[in-house]
Amino acid sequence: MINIITSHWSELLTGFGWTIFSSVLALLFSLVIGSIFAILEVLPNKIARTIGKIYVEVFRNIPLLVITMFFYIAIPMYIVKINGFVAGTIGLTIYTSAFIAETVRSGIQSIDKGQMEGARSTGMTYWQSMRYIILPQAFKIVIPPLGNQFVNLVKNSSVLAFVAGFDLMYQGNAIASTTFDTINSYLVVGLLYLIITLPLSYYMQYLEKRLV
């Protein structure tokens, strides 16, 4: 295991970097997109609700690999040339945003109706009550499940390996196939994933304790 690290540290480091980069991008975008669709899903307007529902149900129920391969193969063929890293990150973002939308929606709906009614009766508009009363409370409640989604996101980023996205898993495959030391190569890759996900889940636990 040690000799895999010492002789391939530059590939591993590159992969580690790309994995983090992809995860951070996907995390930010999916949080924004997910929240937008979560709000769409709870609006009084029926059309908005349907749009939100369709988005969530479609992308939550298609395997991540299929979404990613679609962006890798189909989009460059007909629309615009994107490489494996971009395709993988877009796939990750869309897939994760569907789960985040569901999580945030459940948070919003768990806030007592009286909160909205109270806010409205003080003269706030619908959007003001959403912004200042409902959403802050909702996000506090959904921090633990959101943390799970983020950890899943980091692990799911291994999908980049299938579209040559240079991430940890891609480098792991390459190292395993040049050294033929399959078990140790993947053990090292597993450890490197742990280095990202363990602090993330501890940080989410810490946030949870501090905020709730």
Added chain:
Amino acid sequence: MKKLRLIPLLLMLLMLLAGCSSKSLAEQSVLKNSRETKTITWGVKADTKLFGLEDVRDGKQKGFDVDMAKLITKKMLGKNSEAKFVTVTSQSRIPLLKNGNIDAIIATMSATPERAKIVEFSNSYFDAGQSLLVPNDSTINSTDDLAGKTVLGVVGSNSVINIKKAAPKAKVLQLQDYAQAMTALKSGQGDALTTDNGILYGMAVENPGFKVVGGTFTKEPYSIAANKGQSGFTKEANKAIKEIEKSGEYNKLIKKWFGDVPGFNYKELYR
């Protein structure tokens, strides 16, 4: 803080896993076992036209490698023996051989010195060499034209290492299998696809609009691989290959699989 104590425990578990690899099924004599059971389990490709391609109608792998394996099994173990087939990829074939899931590999595998350190190779059974597949309108004619271009290969195959030597200025992308690499070439993710000539001819047959260029720039004949220490098996396999070549069955197989490839003189492969 209680949970933090779990981490050293986890690490220890990982180390343990790393420690207990070898000493398994793969250590027993494959030749003895297969003589007793009258079967040899071969690892073959299922995504490579002309060598090993899964027929979606009956789910069986078909190709030159598969037919060779059947003949070799018959020669080694007698008439009522059976060849079993397990699908492998360039990436999974050595691990599967090492953990004893398959007895031998006959999957478009070149006998390289690096591989020879960890597996036992037979004599070659097919004269392969690396080449390039490009779209018909491409300006690439040989490995010299690859500077700054993107070349697609398959992870775990020898060809990605060779192309880095032959065209150091080219960018190399490693995909999961040949089908995916071909799709990526079609969708413009790369300018050329590189692997062994036999495989590329198969792809050119399936995909009009693509051509093989530049001849072969390496010599990497395919061999059968058994686990390290199974030289008894490879010796018997060598005998079988020789018999097949002498009896003319080899040339028949070459004609069966490579007779219809346009622009390719299959008689070059005769032995």
